[in-house]
Amino acid sequence: xxxxxxxxxxxxAPEQGGAAPRGSRPQVVTWIVLGLLGLYAIAPLLVFAGNxxxxxxxxxxxxxxxxxxxxxxxxxxAWERADMGPALLVSLVIAVAxxxxxxxxxxxxxxxxxxxxxxxxxxxxxxLLVSSSLPIQLFLVPLVSWxxxxxxxxxxxxxxxxxxxxxxxFATLLVRSALLSLTKAYEEAARMxxxxxxxxxxxxxxPMIWPTVLTAGLVAGLQxxxxxxLAVTFIxxxxxxxxxxxxxxxxxxxxxxxxxxxxxxxxMALPVVVxxxxxxxxxxxxxxxxxxxx
Amino acid sequence: MTSDSTVPxxxxxxxxxxxxxxxxxxxxxxxxxxxxxxxxxxxxxPLLIVNLLVITGPGLASVFYSFTDWDGLSxxxxxxxxxxxxxxxxxxxxxxxxHNLLWTLFFLVVPMSMGLVGAFLLxxxxxxxxxxxxxxxxxxxxxTVVSAAVWRQILDPESGIGSVVxxxxxxxxxxxxxxxxxxxxFVNNWQWWGFLLVIFLAAMRTxxxxxxxxxxxDGAGPVREFWHITLPSxxxxxxxxxxxxxxxxxxxxxYIYVLTQGGPAGSTDVLSTVLYxxxxxxxxxxxxSAVAMLLAAISAAAVLGYLALRRRLRWDI
Numbered sequence: 001x002x003x004x005x006x007x008x009x010x011x012x013a014p015e016q017g018g019a020a021p022r023g024s025r026p027q028v029v030t031w032i033v034l035g036l037l038g039l040y041a042i043a044p045l046l047v048f049a050g051n052x053x054x055x056x057x058x059x060x061x062x063x064x065x066x067x068x069x070x071x072x073x074x075x076x077x078a079w080e081r082a083d084m085g086p087a088l089l090v091s092l093v094i095a096v097a098x099x100x101x102x103x104x105x106x107x108x109x110x111x112x113x114x115x116x117x118x119x120x121x122x123x124x125x126x127x128l129l130v131s132s133s134l135p136i137q138l139f140l141v142p143l144v145s146w147x148x149x150x151x152x153x154x155x156x157x158x159x160x161x162x163x164x165x166x167x168x169x170f171a172t173l174l175v176r177s178a179l180l181s182l183t184k185a186y187e188e189a190a191r192m193x194x195x196x197x198x199x200x201x202x203x204x205x206x207p208m209i210w211p212t213v214l215t216a217g218l219v220a221g222l223q224x225x226x227x228x229x230l231a232v233t234f235i236x237x238x239x240x241x242x243x244x245x246x247x248x249x250x251x252x253x254x255x256x257x258x259x260x261x262x263x264x265x266x267x268m269a270l271p272v273v274v275x276x277x278x279x280x281x282x283x284x285x286x287x288x289x290x291x292x293x294x
Numbered sequence: 295m296t297s298d299s300t301v302p303x304x305x306x307x308x309x310x311x312x313x314x315x316x317x318x319x320x321x322x323x324x325x326x327x328x329x330x331x332x333x334x335x336x337x338x339x340p341l342l343i344v345n346l347l348v349i350t351g352p353g354l355a356s357v358f359y360s361f362t363d364w365d366g367l368s369x370x371x372x373x374x375x376x377x378x379x380x381x382x383x384x385x386x387x388x389x390x391x392x393h394n395l396l397w398t399l400f401f402l403v404v405p406m407s408m409g410l411v412g413a414f415l416l417x418x419x420x421x422x423x424x425x426x427x428x429x430x431x432x433x434x435x436x437x438t439v440v441s442a443a444v445w446r447q448i449l450d451p452e453s454g455i456g457s458v459v460x461x462x463x464x465x466x467x468x469x470x471x472x473x474x475x476x477x478x479x480f481v482n483n484w485q486w487w488g489f490l491l492v493i494f495l496a497a498m499r500t501x502x503x504x505x506x507x508x509x510x511x512d513g514a515g516p517v518r519e520f521w522h523i524t525l526p527s528x529x530x531x532x533x534x535x536x537x538x539x540x541x542x543x544x545x546x547x548x549y550i551y552v553l554t555q556g557g558p559a560g561s562t563d564v565l566s567t568v569l570y571x572x573x574x575x576x577x578x579x580x581x582x583s584a585v586a587m588l589l590a591a592i593s594a595a596a597v598l599g600y601l602a603l604r605r606r607l608r609w610d611i
Contacts, residue, residue: 026516030415034422037412038429041488045432048444063453105344108337116334117327124338131349135545135593137566138586139352141573142359145366146352165348168341197333226437228548233574247439248552251446258447265443269436276435280428283435287489288496 052262059258071259078250078263086239087246088267091225094156094242098163099221103213105164106171111201113172114179115187125173132169140233147234154237162234163224171216174286178212179205215286218279222272243268360583366573370580377584387585390563393475397564398543400479401486402536408483409490410532414520416491417498427495430488438485438548445481446553471561474554478562482549490535497531498524537600544592565589 051059052074053067062068079085112118113125143162144153152158182205190204206213228244235241241249247268251261276283360377362370381387416426433441448454449467456462467477505523514522525532547566550556556563556571565585573582 030418034412034415034419034426037408038426040484041430041433044444044448044484047448051447060453060457063450064448064455064458105340109341112334112337116330116337118334118338127345131345133541133593133597134349134353135586135589137545137547137569138356138590139349141366141569141579141582141586142352142355143348144574145579146347146355161344162348165344168344172341197330222435226435228438228552232551244437244439247437247443251439251443256446258450258453261443262447265440269440272435272437273432276432277428280431284427284431284492287431287434288493 048262049266051258052266054259056257056259074259074263075267078260079267081260082246082250082264083238083241084243084246084264084267087241087243088271090156090240091242091244094160094163095221095225097157097160098167098224099217101160101164102167102171102220103217105168106175106216107206107209107213109168109172110175110179111205114176115184115201115205116197128169128172132166132173136166136229140230144233154235154240156235156240156242159231159234159242160224162230163220163227167220167223171220174216175209175212178209182208211282215282218275218282219286222275222283225272356583356586359580360587362580362583363578364580364583365577366579373580377581378587380581381584381588386560386563386568387565387588389560390565390568393562394544394546394564396475397479397546398540400476401483401539401543404479405483405487405490406536406539408487409494409535410525412487412491413494413498414524416495417524418516423495427492430491432488433485434489434492436485438552441481441485442549442552445484449477449481468554469558471559474558474562478549478553481553482546493531493535494528497528501527533600533603537596540596541593544589544596 047064050065050067051063053070053072054062054074055069055071058068113121118124147153147158150158152161186204186208187200190200195203225242226244228248231242231245232248235245247261247264250264359370361372361374363373363376364370412430416423419426436444446468450456451464451466451469456465465473467473501524505527506519509519509523544564545566546564547570550562550564550567551570554562556567565588569582569585569589572578572585
């Protein structure tokens with residue numbers, strides 16, 4: 001746990017780490033096992049995508065094979081029937097607000113802790129560690145009553161505030177470790193030249209820790225987009241349903257139309273998968289450090 | 295898990311310049327320190343406010359409510375330990391606790407072994423590491439509701455895998471009380487193991503290559519390398535993920551709620567679904583808060599056990 005967050009980004013893969021001579025038996029076994037694991041990860045998604053293109057009758061006749069006719073109209077129908085448009089918009093707003101908010105909250109707090117001489121260092125860290133490992137169930141029940149009283153129940157903004165609170169402790173620890181490993185020489189020089197604290201923060205420090213801030217925001221935004229338990233608890237109003245809830249109610253129907261559920265599921269997953277594939281290194285490092293720092 | 299154990303290397307890096315020297319402080323005009331102090335509080339205020347409002351405040355309120363009879367609307371009535379007494383003799387809670395234990399066992403064994411073995415094999419590849427890493431990680435970035443939809447379809451008794459594979463015909467994975475818990479765990483594992491693999495892989499990359507070279511000179515094969523070098527070298531990560539697995543297994547909610555809602559006949563009920571039902575269907579917020587205390591106590595016990603182990607065995611984690 002101690003060195004892994006840094007190691008994730010900096011450690012070179014040991015070249016001679018272990019690869020057996022090419023073509024030898026262990027190497028073949030390695031490729032077979034890795035290939036099977038890859039199949040396990042991906043095949044269900046391919047079946048799902050294939051079924052999204054089939055007609056209902058075809059799924060019954062041929063549930064796991066390739067689609068015979070490609071019914072692209074399933075996507076239009078699912079979009080319509082599951083209210084995907086408005087739901088995606090709500091989710092987009094929630095994810096962006098959470099990502100931005102967590103990035104700002106975590107960065108300013110970490111800066112106050114490492115650079116502005118905030119009193120009570122150890123106490124803050126302990127509080128962050130405890131907050132990030134407390135079960136949500138512990139505060140869920142009173143939170144519902146509080147949110148009703150404050151008029152935040154059934155409001156996307158109410159959900160965003162909860163996400164900001166639960167995702168920011170970890171993000172703060174992440175940004176804090178980036179700040180601790182950053183030399184203070186540039187800041188000191190800028191202060192000598194008479195730059196104010198705000199200017200030092202925005203012009204000198206922020207550009208240097210930007211990758212970590214971006215990672216923290218991206219991971220929080222993705223988690224908010226995917227989140228289910230809090231969304232189903234705090235949003236009952238269909239007009240403000242995030243896409244996770246519209247997909248949930250769409251698959252709970254008694255006569256489930258799997259081709260349409262498949263299409264709706266793909267619509268929800270597509271933005272995340274595209275974003276992940278384009279920035280996979282940042283995502284994986286962010287998540288890996290989540291497991292290792294928390 | 296103190297502040298410095300998080301990133302010890304980082305602290306060393308900034309060592310000498312960590313505090314402003316007295317000279318630097320003296321050269322600034324008076325009032326700058328107070329300004330910095332004010333700015334510090336302004337900068338930490340957003341974190342403080344959302345945390346008190348969402349986590350710390352309601353968390354402490356839960357402690358109080360767990361001693362009351364409360365429907366969420368009226369004034370809570372103090373009932374002492376009645377909720378705790380009911381909870382610890384309730385067959386629903388004890389049954390759920392048993393399912394949580396089975397769940398913990400499954401997640402300590404299946405995804406941990408898949409992640410470890412997969413990461414070990416992947417760490418020995420010269421090329422293709424990045425490709426497999428992305429492939430295995432894709433399920434992890436999907437939402438619970440998406441992977442639930444994927445598997446509900448495949449496990450559907452009429453139009454899923456049962457209609458193709460002869461010996462699985464008419465097997466109702468999610469509807470049979472004997473199979474439901476295992477099926478939900480299987481689905482959750484599909485999304486989860488790749489995450490463990492990525493973390494194990496990151497840890498394995500920090501192992502000294504010279505250790506493997508020495509082992510190979512001694513004639514060790516891959517299996518012995520795994521047991522005698524890889525596993526001991528990544529022990530901190532291994533133990534930490536084991537701890538997290540235990541904690542997460544007692545808090546599991548999403549997959550069970552989406553796939554079975556605790557049914558059929560309570561066969562997939564876990565503490566979280568019991569809590570949820572008591573709070574939001576039966577409006578017994580006081581009782582649900584007592585269940586929340588049980589969850590928090592289990593998490594705390596896991597963390598304290600881990601810390602004690604660390605201290606006693608002097609493990610560097």
